[in-house]
Amino acid sequence: MKEHLKIYDEKMTKTVGALKEEMSTIRVGRANPAVLNKITADYYGVPTPIPQMAAISVAEARILVIQPWDRSSLKAIEKAILMSDIGINPQNDGMSIKIVFPPLTEERRKEICKKVQKNGEDSKVAIRSIRRDAMDTFKVQKKNSEITEDDLKIYEKDIQELTDKYCKDIDKIVSDKEKEVMEV
Numbered sequence: 001m002k003e004h005l006k007i008y009d010e011k012m013t014k015t016v017g018a019l020k021e022e023m024s025t026i027r028v029g030r031a032n033p034a035v036l037n038k039i040t041a042d043y044y045g046v047p048t049p050i051p052q053m054a055a056i057s058v059a060e061a062r063i064l065v066i067q068p069w070d071r072s073s074l075k076a077i078e079k080a081i082l083m084s085d086i087g088i089n090p091q092n093d094g095m096s097i098k099i100v101f102p103p104l105t106e107e108r109r110k111e112i113c114k115k116v117q118k119n120g121e122d123s124k125v126a127i128r129s130i131r132r133d134a135m136d137t138f139k140v141q142k143k144n145s146e147i148t149e150d151d152l153k154i155y156e157k158d159i160q161e162l163t164d165k166y167c168k169d170i171d172k173i174v175s176d177k178e179k180e181v182m183e184v
Helices: 003-024 071-083 106-143 149-183
Strands: 040-043 046-049 054-060 063-068 097-100
Touching (some): 003 106, 040 071
Antiparallel strands (some): 054 063
C-alpha cells in the first residue's frame, strides 16, 4: 500500500465493513440472528442489545429461539422485538421466545432490494467523499510545494483506482444481497 493512500484506504475499508454489517441485519425470510443485533431491550433500566441478554439459536430454517439468561427479562425482550422494525410477532412460552420468519412476498422482496440498493448507493457516496477529501489534501500539498505536479497526477490516479476498487466491492455486496433476497 502506497503511504499517501494508507489513511484513505482504511476509511474506505471501514465504509465497506459498515455496509456488510448493515446488510447482515436485513431480513430475507430465513432465520438470521444478526437481525436482533440492533434491537435493545430494557434490562434493569439499561438499554441492552438482545444478543448480550440471551442465547440466540436457529431452530429451523425460519425459526429463531431466544433464551434469556435471566428469565425476568423475557417480557422486555418480547416488547423490544414488537417495537422494532423487523415486523414479526414473537411467541413467548414463558421459557423462551420464538420468532417465526414468514416467507417473503414478492412485493416485500422488491422493497428489501430497494433498501439494499439505497444502502449500497449511500456507501458509494461515502467512498466518493473520502476520495474528494484525499484530492483536496493532495492539492493543498501541491500548493504548499510539498509534492510536485507529477506527484499530484500520480496521487490522483492512485486514489481514483482505490475508489473504483471499493465501489466495485460495494456493487458485489449489493448484488449478492439482492440475489439472496430474491432466491429465498
